[in-house]
Amino acid sequence: MGAEEAVLSGLDEVRGWQEDLYRDLHAHPELSHQEQRTAEKVADRLDKAGYEVHRGVGGTGVVGVLRHGDGPTVMLRADMDALPVKEATGLPYASTVTATDGDGNEVPVAHACGHDMHVTCLLGAAQLLADGASHWNGTVVALFQPAEETGDGARGMVDDNLAELVPTPDVAFAQHILPAPAGQVGTHVGAVLSAADSMRITLHGRGGHGSMPQATVDPVVLAAMIVVRLQTVIAREVTPTETAVVTVGSIQAGTKSNVIPETAELQLNVRTYSDRTRKTVLDAVRRIVTAECRASACPQDPEFELFDRFPLTENDKEVTERVAQAFGGYFGDHAEPMGQQTASEDFSDIPEALGTPYSYWGVGCIDRDAYAKAEAAGRVSQDIPVNHAPNFAPVIQPTCDTGTQALVVAALAWLGR
Numbered sequence: 001m002g003a004e005e006a007v008l009s010g011l012d013e014v015r016g017w018q019e020d021l022y023r024d025l026h027a028h029p030e031l032s033h034q035e036q037r038t039a040e041k042v043a044d045r046l047d048k049a050g051y052e053v054h055r056g057v058g059g060t061g062v063v064g065v066l067r068h069g070d071g072p073t074v075m076l077r078a079d080m081d082a083l084p085v086k087e088a089t090g091l092p093y094a095s096t097v098t099a100t101d102g103d104g105n106e107v108p109v110a111h112a113c114g115h116d117m118h119v120t121c122l123l124g125a126a127q128l129l130a131d132g133a134s135h136w137n138g139t140v141v142a143l144f145q146p147a148e149e150t151g152d153g154a155r156g157m158v159d160d161n162l163a164e165l166v167p168t169p170d171v172a173f174a175q176h177i178l179p180a181p182a183g184q185v186g187t188h189v190g191a192v193l194s195a196a197d198s199m200r201i202t203l204h205g206r207g208g209h210g211s212m213p214q215a216t217v218d219p220v221v222l223a224a225m226i227v228v229r230l231q232t233v234i235a236r237e238v239t240p241t242e243t244a245v246v247t248v249g250s251i252q253a254g255t256k257s258n259v260i261p262e263t264a265e266l267q268l269n270v271r272t273y274s275d276r277t278r279k280t281v282l283d284a285v286r287r288i289v290t291a292e293c294r295a296s297a298c299p300q301d302p303e304f305e306l307f308d309r310f311p312l313t314e315n316d317k318e319v320t321e322r323v324a325q326a327f328g329g330y331f332g333d334h335a336e337p338m339g340q341q342t343a344s345e346d347f348s349d350i351p352e353a354l355g356t357p358y359s360y361w362g363v364g365c366i367d368r369d370a371y372a373k374a375e376a377a378g379r380v381s382q383d384i385p386v387n388h389a390p391n392f393a394p395v396i397q398p399t400c401d402t403g404t405q406a407l408v409v410a411a412l413a414w415l416g417r
Helices: 003-008 011-027 036-048 115-131 153-159 219-237 275-295 317-334 349-354 368-376 396-415
Strands: 052-057 061-068 073-079 098-100 106-108 138-145 171-181 185-187 190-193 195-204 244-253 263-272 303-310 313-315 335-337 358-366
Touching (some): 003 115, 036 061, 036 138, 061 115, 073 115, 138 396, 153 349, 244 275, 263 275, 313 317, 317 358, 358 368
Parallel strands (some): 073 171, 171 358, 185 335
Antiparallel strands (some): 052 061, 061 138, 098 106, 185 358, 195 263, 195 303, 244 263
């Protein structure tokens, strides 16, 4: 019996508590930096499985370390936080939770991105690796990260002396459920998730009465011109073979129909796959906004604030090819290339800080029949909920099994005898 088969032979036993745990986590989501209940459940289960447990890393992060002889060190990571979204799945275990966010607002909370499934899969993999330790040599580091959605959870763990708590990993892995057929896993060499930069831009006009626009500098018109002009950044300043996105997601200005306001605020989001393109796009945004403000004779220069910044996730070639080979051997036709995703993550901040090569893959989570029906009708975008949507929720099985198996198979590609 090979290491994979031996370690995963305990999946039937693990599956029962995993499914119950998943429903519990889904019904009790917690916002970024507030994951106390989730972290406690994680720590307790790691402790019972025999891991050396470190609590409160970077706030609410949890790290488990399991050593078994000489060999490589493999880090497996899951994120724990939920979103300020009101769930609309209609599931019997749907969230009805509300919480106070960082700005003091009472908001609904839901696991609309699937981090509850990530936690469940990693805890299952950690248990299987502990139970099957006689079939591998090395060290497993199971890392449960807070605050992925705000982009600062990984860095918070690094800054809280993570490197002193764990042996330096030889390789690091993370995964994410995606709106693809359940049971499918997908890998990609190179830049797999985009870098992301959110920018808040404040435009300064001169307010006045709506009936006397000649005495004003109207920031509403200015904001409209900027939004239109920004559409040319991707079309005319980025190489056609490069992928990039600029989205203006918010415009805030004015309070009354006949009052021209003093200011307007734009919030936009930029997604890129290389440092060169990232700089090109951000520089172009600043140049266009500044030029439009001067063209409108604004009394004050615009203000720019970058926030919610996510690093590029760029999979190591050799590591990812080795993972893909292991997945192909275990999952067969259900292991496929994933392709680049326009979503963003902060996972890479951890292996980058530790000097560790890494790979990040996707796990399908949509009922296969439902997905096939939507695909046949050409309605995948319309009929299949995506991450962060109020009605997004994975089918528990085979998603949970697949995510658990993927972590074990990848780990054993390094640890297996």
